[in-house]
Amino acid sequence: MSLHPFDTAIALTSEGDDLWQGHTSAAYANMVGPFGGITAAQALNAVLGHPRRQGEPVAFTVNFAAALADGPFRVQARPARTNRSTQHWIAEMRQGEHTVATATAVTALRRDTWSATEVALPEVPAPQEVPAPTRSGRVEWTKRYDMRFIHGGFPPAWDGAHGDSSRTQLWMRDNPPRPLDFASLTALADVFFPRIWRRRATLTPIGTVSMTIYFHAGQAQLRRTGTGYLLGQAQAQAFRDGYFDQTAQLWNEAGELLVTTHQIVYFKE
Amino acid sequence: MSLHPFDTAIALTSEGDDLWQGHTSAAYANMVGPFGGITAAQALNAVLGHPRRQGEPVAFTVNFAAALADGPFRVQARPARTNRSTQHWIAEMRQGEHTVATATAVTALRRDTWSATEVALPEVPAPQEVPAPTRSGRVEWTKRYDMRFIHGGFPPAWDGAHGDSSRTQLWMRDNPPRPLDFASLTALADVFFPRIWRRRATLTPIGTVSMTIYFHAGQAQLRRTGTGYLLGQAQAQAFRDGYFDQTAQLWNEAGELLVTTHQIVYFKE
Numbered sequence: 001m002s003l004h005p006f007d008t009a010i011a012l013t014s015e016g017d018d019l020w021q022g023h024t025s026a027a028y029a030n031m032v033g034p035f036g037g038i039t040a041a042q043a044l045n046a047v048l049g050h051p052r053r054q055g056e057p058v059a060f061t062v063n064f065a066a067a068l069a070d071g072p073f074r075v076q077a078r079p080a081r082t083n084r085s086t087q088h089w090i091a092e093m094r095q096g097e098h099t100v101a102t103a104t105a106v107t108a109l110r111r112d113t114w115s116a117t118e119v120a121l122p123e124v125p126a127p128q129e130v131p132a133p134t135r136s137g138r139v140e141w142t143k144r145y146d147m148r149f150i151h152g153g154f155p156p157a158w159d160g161a162h163g164d165s166s167r168t169q170l171w172m173r174d175n176p177p178r179p180l181d182f183a184s185l186t187a188l189a190d191v192f193f194p195r196i197w198r199r200r201a202t203l204t205p206i207g208t209v210s211m212t213i214y215f216h217a218g219q220a221q222l223r224r225t226g227t228g229y230l231l232g233q234a235q236a237q238a239f240r241d242g243y244f245d246q247t248a249q250l251w252n253e254a255g256e257l258l259v260t261t262h263q264i265v266y267f268k269e
Numbered sequence: 270m271s272l273h274p275f276d277t278a279i280a281l282t283s284e285g286d287d288l289w290q291g292h293t294s295a296a297y298a299n300m301v302g303p304f305g306g307i308t309a310a311q312a313l314n315a316v317l318g319h320p321r322r323q324g325e326p327v328a329f330t331v332n333f334a335a336a337l338a339d340g341p342f343r344v345q346a347r348p349a350r351t352n353r354s355t356q357h358w359i360a361e362m363r364q365g366e367h368t369v370a371t372a373t374a375v376t377a378l379r380r381d382t383w384s385a386t387e388v389a390l391p392e393v394p395a396p397q398e399v400p401a402p403t404r405s406g407r408v409e410w411t412k413r414y415d416m417r418f419i420h421g422g423f424p425p426a427w428d429g430a431h432g433d434s435s436r437t438q439l440w441m442r443d444n445p446p447r448p449l450d451f452a453s454l455t456a457l458a459d460v461f462f463p464r465i466w467r468r469r470a471t472l473t474p475i476g477t478v479s480m481t482i483y484f485h486a487g488q489a490q491l492r493r494t495g496t497g498y499l500l501g502q503a504q505a506q507a508f509r510d511g512y513f514d515q516t517a518q519l520w521n522e523a524g525e526l527l528v529t530t531h532q533i534v535y536f537k538e
Contacts, residue, residue, distance in 0.1 A: 108512070113536070243485070257507045
């Protein structure tokens, strides 16, 4: 049985002493360097696979310092502090002597408590009722995702048509389907095309600088979600002086909020 | 002329080689350990004061690994990567041999570009029309802030009265007033009392685990804001299995969105 391309892409080889080696994946290539979501998943995977790791990811921040060159990379991930129920991680990804990404993670043992969700799954049609895009993406990584846009899809033309909202809603999952785990959920949190393209219908060069993911879902919810679709909703709050932010939510089909995530993105006018 | 207590609190002494020494501040003490916002500002200050720092903060994430003990601490802050217009920082705060906080920052040279804000300043009365709270806070740090609650104020009683929204809106600034800078803006991003107290009117033990700040404001906007009030709005998106998130915005009185910020918080039921 052949591995899912995502599993091949995030595979790391231990080099001992908190050090891992990986390789960029042609299957997840972006215009320049890899899809940021796959780099994020690779960095998190160095924590997930670490023999000293305790608990599940609760918070993860990755900072993209440079576009990765095609080829190998190393990730160093070390537990900076281990408490009774939480653990704090620092990770750094390098190619040769150069740092290409930095990251921090918090893993924790979850306990069952009172719970509530304040942002409900938007009223949207079921994934099966939303047609898949007829055009194929121009970059390789977009073929690794089944994206069914409900609202705020990819601009039909680069005609500079300004809207006043950058909101997008879509159903999405791995293509081919793959049971959800923390690594794939991390990559899915970065699937949204740049908010400035949506807002301005202009093909502006961009690059995510920093992304943070809060995992509200534990292993049990991921298992229940399985290979189902996630409803992703993303919107910018501000565009200014070469940077814009994005705030996003990911629910499963049952309406459980799995992730809230944020990023700040450089743009070149 | 005596220093503002905030300046005293965040003062660091260089120990060379990316290393700084600071001291916890009785003026910003919380129930257990210091106010998280002051710890965050101290960590960022090691970047702001670094001789190799280029540009202004764009993104900052701090992870609170343990409550600080009253006394000295060290912060190590190093530039992991310096690009033409961006710089990536890793910082670690220690007391003795123990890591008490980790952080990453991105600083950048800002350029004037097209700009837009998608979350407008809510319709609220002017700060002068909102009375200051009549009760004094029970913890020292709250006395360092002038907080004027408009909506979703501190629960009047711990009677377990459940609402269905955790939203709070308030005008806030340093007390006594102090011209806004990146360090004080960082602390102000953490001023909101815990969303679970607002939502459940129950005095639940909590601790912020990770906080991220995106600075949409540059130096010019901070200067224009001066000692004016900031409108802070905060809301949780989900509470589950011992953790809840908070998403928040800070505008100046002119309606400029200065900061969007997020945190994830541990709670004990």
